[in-house]
Amino acid sequence: MSTTTFDPAHPPQKMLSGSNKESFGYATLQSRLPVIVSKIVDDVYRAYNGLDADPSLDDSTKKQKEQEAKKIIETIGALRYELQRDKPFRPLTDSYPDVKEWNQALETFYSGSSWYKASWLFSECYLYRRIKEAFELSEHWKDYDPFFRQKSIVFKSSQKAVVAIAARLMSPVSAGSASGQDPLQDVNQLSSLDVLISQGPDSKGTQEAFYELAQICLWGNATDLSLLDNPDLAKVEELQRRMLMEKSSSSSSLGSGETLLGGSPDQQGAEGIANDEPTELEKHAEMILTNDLDKLWGKVKSLRNARVDIILDNAGFELYVDLVFADYLVRAGFASEVVFHAKRIPWFVSDVLPFDFDWTLRQLYTGNADGLEAFFDPEDPAEQKAIKDLGSRWRTYVSNGTWRVTSHDFWTSCYAFYHLPTLPTAADLFGDMQKSDLWIFKGDLNYRKLVYDCLWPTTTTFEEAIGPLGGKAPAGRKAAGVPSLVSFRTCKADVVVGLAPGVAEAMDIKAKDWMVSGEYAVISFS
Numbered sequence: 001m002s003t004t005t006f007d008p009a010h011p012p013q014k015m016l017s018g019s020n021k022e023s024f025g026y027a028t029l030q031s032r033l034p035v036i037v038s039k040i041v042d043d044v045y046r047a048y049n050g051l052d053a054d055p056s057l058d059d060s061t062k063k064q065k066e067q068e069a070k071k072i073i074e075t076i077g078a079l080r081y082e083l084q085r086d087k088p089f090r091p092l093t094d095s096y097p098d099v100k101e102w103n104q105a106l107e108t109f110y111s112g113s114s115w116y117k118a119s120w121l122f123s124e125c126y127l128y129r130r131i132k133e134a135f136e137l138s139e140h141w142k143d144y145d146p147f148f149r150q151k152s153i154v155f156k157s158s159q160k161a162v163v164a165i166a167a168r169l170m171s172p173v174s175a176g177s178a179s180g181q182d183p184l185q186d187v188n189q190l191s192s193l194d195v196l197i198s199q200g201p202d203s204k205g206t207q208e209a210f211y212e213l214a215q216i217c218l219w220g221n222a223t224d225l226s227l228l229d230n231p232d233l234a235k236v237e238e239l240q241r242r243m244l245m246e247k248s249s250s251s252s253s254l255g256s257g258e259t260l261l262g263g264s265p266d267q268q269g270a271e272g273i274a275n276d277e278p279t280e281l282e283k284h285a286e287m288i289l290t291n292d293l294d295k296l297w298g299k300v301k302s303l304r305n306a307r308v309d310i311i312l313d314n315a316g317f318e319l320y321v322d323l324v325f326a327d328y329l330v331r332a333g334f335a336s337e338v339v340f341h342a343k344r345i346p347w348f349v350s351d352v353l354p355f356d357f358d359w360t361l362r363q364l365y366t367g368n369a370d371g372l373e374a375f376f377d378p379e380d381p382a383e384q385k386a387i388k389d390l391g392s393r394w395r396t397y398v399s400n401g402t403w404r405v406t407s408h409d410f411w412t413s414c415y416a417f418y419h420l421p422t423l424p425t426a427a428d429l430f431g432d433m434q435k436s437d438l439w440i441f442k443g444d445l446n447y448r449k450l451v452y453d454c455l456w457p458t459t460t461t462f463e464e465a466i467g468p469l470g471g472k473a474p475a476g477r478k479a480a481g482v483p484s485l486v487s488f489r490t491c492k493a494d495v496v497v498g499l500a501p502g503v504a505e506a507m508d509i510k511a512k513d514w515m516v517s518g519e520y521a522v523i524s525f526s
């Protein structure tokens with residue numbers, strides 16, 4: 001394959017790079033990535049110390065595993081050193097299927113280059129690929145995910161929001177039915193989004209549910225572990241509050257028994273909260289700096305039994321809200337097939353691997369079956385049931401083929417998504433994705449790869465910035481076989497497009513780190 005037309009080193013605008021000391025790329029290479037790498041060492045130590053307690057290993061395998069763990073720890077330490085001293089990149093030496101493509105790109109575009117000189121995107125992707133190499137060169141640790149422990153801890157700490165959302169979706173109709181009103185006549189009387197959605201694709205309830213769940217899906221991207229390089233669980237909880245339909249004047253803790261996600265007007269009145277108070281979710285709508293939800297709704301409402309592809313980002317809570325949104329699309333009749341694209345190798349700390357997907361569903365539907373301790377253990381039996389029912393429904397989607405999880409090496413390559421339609425090694429992926437009616441890209445890294453991670457003026461249109469995937473592509477998006485697409489992204493890198501004139505300047509005054517803090521977001525539709 002010739003890589004000359006697939007160039008990760010020369011994006012259409014000046015590339016983001018760690019060579020600029022003012023950039024977030026520099027800060028990431030300088031302080032965040034070394035911490036992430038050190039945590040891998042800690043994790044392998046812990047795994048290695050736990051080997052003795054593993055009854056499935058015979059003595060000789062245990063010994064081999066221990067020796068390999070020591071080697072991995074050494075290799076990861078050396079990798080941190082290379083990064084911190086800005087040593088030149090070296091070719092990969094394992095035999096994972098993508099190695100040839102990586103080495104070709106290194107040789108063609110980055111020969112003699114190094115972490116701070118190359119594009120930030122390339123360096124960061126290369127780092128995660130080198131981490132994979134350290135494990136891949138072993139016999140017993142090839143499939144080990146050094147980030148799984150962190151993913152699981154943070155997901156567990158998301159219980160309050162997980163439960164609140166499950167209850168919002170699944171709990172039975174409350175006030176409307178209790179007051180004898182026909183709940184389907186008055187959507188405000190309903191506590192269950194499931195009931196709203198079941199009114200059919202053209203109903204007001206389905207539309208309201210769309211706006212709420214799409215924003216929940218967006219803000220799920222705020223809690224990823226690569227940004228929280230020292231995950232502070234209280235911070236995770238705080239970030240998740242924004243997804244709830246709580247009134248903003250309510251207390252700042254998610255204590256049990258409080259009215260989460262709305263509830264009936266009566267309930268709110270009883271708590272002394274005026275109905276016209278904005279909810280947390282509504283308040284945060286102002287933080288979506290370019291918001292194409294209306295355009296997305298225009299597309300979604302035209303779909304019937306369509307195929308929707310979701311290019312996943314993080315495991316844990318973000319995956320959970322992605323599944324909530326996918327569930328909505330199916331329940332409302334818009335989609336009959338949802339394809340989830342996961343990563344094949346541990347990536348940017350918390351990205352979803354196929355294993356994470358299955359594991360997440362299991363934690364939900366298993367509950368405390370067989371007397372085992374449930375992963376989520378809300379005291380209220382109705383909440384326990386809501387989680388279990390939701391998980392069981394999702395398991396059925398997987399077993400009957402409504403939901404499919406897939407993965408491809410393209411998502412962990414060094415290439416921007418500009419190259420998806422033409423990169424020979426992605427031809428099978430692109431061919432399959434062309435059968436879809438809508439692509440939903442989650443998260444910051446997917447956004448960076450969509451817009452080629454370069455310094456576009458912030459008023460550049462999204463259509464233009466995504467090049468061949470956009471409507472402004474020379475052949476036109478449709479001719480190129482690309483369906484409508486949307487990006488749900490909280491901003492964690494110093495690139496953003498699609499802003500109205502003056503917005504970036506106003507933000508610079510309002511919040512210096514608005515581009516990278518994860519506090520602000522964009523929803524961009526093409």
Ligand SMILES: O=P(O)(O)OC[C@H]1O[C@](O)(CO)[C@@H](O)[C@@H]1O
Pocket residue numbers: 028124221224226227313314348442443444445446448490492493
């Ligand atoms: O999980 P997300 O939203 O893709 O975020 C990953 C992003 O986090 C960061 O590590 C934040 O610096 C970026 O390098 C990367 O783009």
